[in-house]
Amino acid sequence: MNGNAAILVVVLGCLIGAAGVVIAVVALRRARRPQQAPAPPADPFRAADTDALRGDPRVLKPGDIVEIRTRSYAVRGSLRFTEGDWGWAEHLLDDADGGKVWLSVEEDPDLELVLWTEVPSATIAPGAPTVDFDGRRYTRDEAGQARYTATGTTGLNPTGTVRYEDYAAPDGALLSFESYGDSGKWEVGRGEKLHRAEVLIYPQGG
Secondary structure, X not given: OOHHHHHHHHHHHHHHHHHHHHHHHHHHHHHHOOOOOOOOOOOOOOOHHHHHHHOOHHHOOOOOEEEEOOEEEEEEEEEXXXXXXXXXXXXXXXXXXXXXXXXXXXXXXXXEEEEEEEOOOXXXXXXXXXXXXXXXXXXEEEEEEEEEEEEEOOOOOOEEEEEEEEEEOOOOOEEEEEEXXXXXXXXXXXXXXXXXXHEEEEOOOO
């Protein structure tokens, strides 16, 4: 082997060695880099443009402002429910006149918004296949028991359980019965489904 060939072999050996060091450093850095959790699956039919323009009800929280049919409400408190793999939220709203309503937000699988008004004078109870109330006949739709977490002002403990039974009328009117904890008392609410375009969200800070 002549002198030039020997020099070439030495240079190639140095280059190969340097490349090996670079590869090892890159691999080590990748190994040390924290792995990001995979993003949850996204609904391909979710109206992102609508959420951008009108606010996203799924992230509603205490302190936000909600406009429903041109009437403004403040979110006083929120309840987030879980039952197995299923979850939904209910938000306590009040207006400038002190009127209080609840807004439920659920995806099953489409987004469903319902405006609920409490009926404290109701004397009816759930359990039967049908319930007659205020001139309508409601049919039992679903029932169960869930756990909840409360934030803001709701009048409930920070965590707890709730039993519920939901009824629906042929014209779309809804009737809900809820019993929190071990009270044994049923709270009655009358519900009306809202169109997405009837609800505007104004987030108020982080």
